[in-house]
Amino acid sequence: MTTATTNLAETIGQELRLPDIDPEYYVYAVYDQASCQACVDACPGKAWILTEESLGLDTDSCNGCGLCVSSCPSGALHMHFPWTIRHFGGKPLALFACGQAGLPDSKDVMPCVHALGTRQLMVMHTAGITDLLIAQGDCSSCPMICDRSILLQERIEHLNRLLSERHLAPMKLLSYSNAVWRKIYKQEEIISRGTLLKRRDFLGGSASRKLKQQMVILNPLNRSECQTIPPGALLPDAISENGRSWPWAPRFESTQCNGCDACIRLCPTDALQLSNSDGKAAYLIEEKYCTGCNICAD
Incomplete structure (x- = not known):
């Protein structure tokens, strides 16, 4: 491989790992004096740079972990999430694996499973996915995790408290080895029923961003409508006023x-x-x- 080809491959690889940015949903696009720095706090490589004048990304320092995506409150940051659904125990099962799990290279391996945030978990739950099987490496020594990182288990615990108030099935993290993950992954892929999102659920800052009709969405994690939806919009009201809480x-x-x-x-x-x-x-x-x-x- 020539030097030019190598440099091009490295450039493409670097660009592919960067998060997609939708400036329309930036908190600072709404209010330039906002104090939000969720992406800065979540980034283990300190790639996000916030000054009084601007918010920028040091592309050379970004490792593509996606932790800023799960931390962004407005959904301005996106990455591609694998939508790998298998049958297990008579139920649909979502499979996620991180790059440190020692699995063969695959389009269904993501840099870090902790990039799954409350928004992504709630979208999956609405789609009928309540069981997750995760293959991952040792997070305690992973360079993609820092002491400020919010782990997937913490987000699931928070979400399950909200689901319990509404008498809804909890999200479960199944505990199996990476070898079992590979075995289930090799099974025939199934198409889940998708997620039913109502037009009322797509409230934005302008009428042009509201969905005009109901949609059943397959692979909802990567639909633009689902990347910015408030997670609470997918939760029904609590059974009682005493148990009414939201994300x-x-x-x-x-x-x-x-x-x-x-x-x-x-x-x-x-x-x-x-x-x-x-x-x-x-x-x-x-x-x-x-x-x-x-x-x-x-």
């Missing part, structure tokens, strides 16, 4: 509110709304549409 939820401190409506105007997902009932103005909180971007607090 994120804003709260008003009424004694400090001066009624300027700035939070209402800036909220990109309509989680905060203004009501004028019977001539009386009031703020409404739609917790299910909150993504935790923190713009309202800023």
Whole structure:
């Protein structure tokens, strides 16, 4: 292989591992004084650089782990997720493997399984996938993990508390060896029933971003509609008011509110709304549409 060909291959490989960026959903595109630095905090290689003027990515330092994707509240960052579904125990099973698991190179191996965030887990649950089988290496010595990283197990525990309030089946991480993963992976692939997403679930900052009709989506993890949807929008209301909680939820401190409506105007997902009932103005909180971007607090 010539030097030029080698350099081209390295350049292509580097670009493929970089996250896709949708500037329309940047928190800073909504409010340039936002305090969000979730991608910076999540990055083990310190590839994301945040200054008072800009947010940038040092492409040479990016290892493609995808941890910034799972941490981004607004869904502005994306990566390709494998959609590998097999039958196991009479149920559909989603398989994910990291590059440190010692498995043969495959399109179904991702750099780091901890790139699966709350949004991706909730999309899978809506698609009828409640069992996950993970093949991974030793996370304690992996360069793609840092002490600030939120691990997949933690996200699943948080999600299961929300599912329990709604009497929904929990997400399960099956504990089997990587050899068993390979054996199940070799089975015939199945097509899952997809995920049914209602138009009400696609609230964005503008009407043009709202879905006009219901869709059944196969391979939902890689659909643009599912990459930015607030995870709570896929959760039904809790069975009782006492058990009503959501992935994120804003709260008003009424004694400090001066009624300027700035939070209402800036909220990109309509989680905060203004009501004028019977001539009386009031703020409404739609917790299910909150993504935790923190713009309202800023």
